[in-house]
Amino acid sequence: MxxxxxxxxxxxxxxxxxxxxxxxxxxxxxxxxxxxxxxxxxxxxxxxxxxxxxxxxFSGYGEDAEAVLSRTFEEVEGYDDIVLMRDIRLESYCEHHMAPIIGKAHIAYLPDGKVVGISKLARLVDIFGKRLQVQEKMTAQIADTLERVLKPKGVAIMVEAEHQCMSTRGVHKHGVDTMTTRFTGVFKDDPALESRFFKLIGR
The missing domain is CATH 1.10.286.10 (GTP cyclohydrolase I, N-terminal domain)
Incomplete structure (x- = not known):
C-alpha cells in the first residue's frame, strides 16, 4: 500500500x-x-x-513519497558519514484553520550502503508539506518514510516554522517558531551524533 x-x-x-x-x-x-x-x-x-x-x-496528496525515494545509488566510494540538507523551505497549511505554516526543515541520515539524490530530500518535505498538516505529524512522516525506504543507520530531522493560525488570529503572537524533532537509529541512541546534528544545522 x-x-x-x-x-x-x-x-x-x-x-x-x-x-x-x-x-x-x-x-x-x-x-x-x-x-x-x-x-x-x-x-x-x-x-x-x-x-x-x-x-x-495541496498537490502532496497526489504524490507517492516512497516512489520519490525509490531510486538510490550505491557507488559512493565507501562514504559512511552524515548526509544532511539544512534550511529546506517548508510551506504547509494547518489542518485546524487552513492557515499557512511557513518555515524550514533540516534533514540528515547516516547511509547504510546507499544514498538518494539530494533533491529528493527537498521533494519529500514538499510532498508532506503540501497537505493539511499538524507539524508534529509531518515531522514524523518525513523521518519515518526515510527510515522505511532507505533503511539507513539513522535519521535526524528538525522542523521549525511559524504558524499563521497563531500569528494572524487568536493570540496574535508574531515571530514565534514551533520546533519539532525526530531521531531514529544511531541518532537516537548516540548523544554525540545527536549533538553533531544540531551543530551542523547551527543550533
Missing amino acids: SVIAYERSPHARDHDRPSREAAEEAVRTLIKWAGDDPGREGLIDTPARVARAFEDW
Whole structure:
C-alpha cells in the first residue's frame, strides 16, 4: 500500500471528490458568508483562482513519497558519514484553520550502503508539506518514510516554522517558531551524533 493511500482519510476516496464546479461554488458561499458579493468585478474570478491555488497548495496528496525515494545509488566510494540538507523551505497549511505554516526543515541520515539524490530530500518535505498538516505529524512522516525506504543507520530531522493560525488570529503572537524533532537509529541512541546534528544545522 502506498503512503498516499495510507495517509489520506478513508473517507477521501476519488469517487467522493467533489467536482471543480462544486469547489468553486463552495468558495462563493464562503465569500458571501464573509460579507462580500462574489458577483462583483474584483471577486467574480476568485473561485476559479482559489481552486487552482488549492491544486498547488495541496498537490502532496497526489504524490507517492516512497516512489520519490525509490531510486538510490550505491557507488559512493565507501562514504559512511552524515548526509544532511539544512534550511529546506517548508510551506504547509494547518489542518485546524487552513492557515499557512511557513518555515524550514533540516534533514540528515547516516547511509547504510546507499544514498538518494539530494533533491529528493527537498521533494519529500514538499510532498508532506503540501497537505493539511499538524507539524508534529509531518515531522514524523518525513523521518519515518526515510527510515522505511532507505533503511539507513539513522535519521535526524528538525522542523521549525511559524504558524499563521497563531500569528494572524487568536493570540496574535508574531515571530514565534514551533520546533519539532525526530531521531531514529544511531541518532537516537548516540548523544554525540545527536549533538553533531544540531551543530551542523547551527543550533
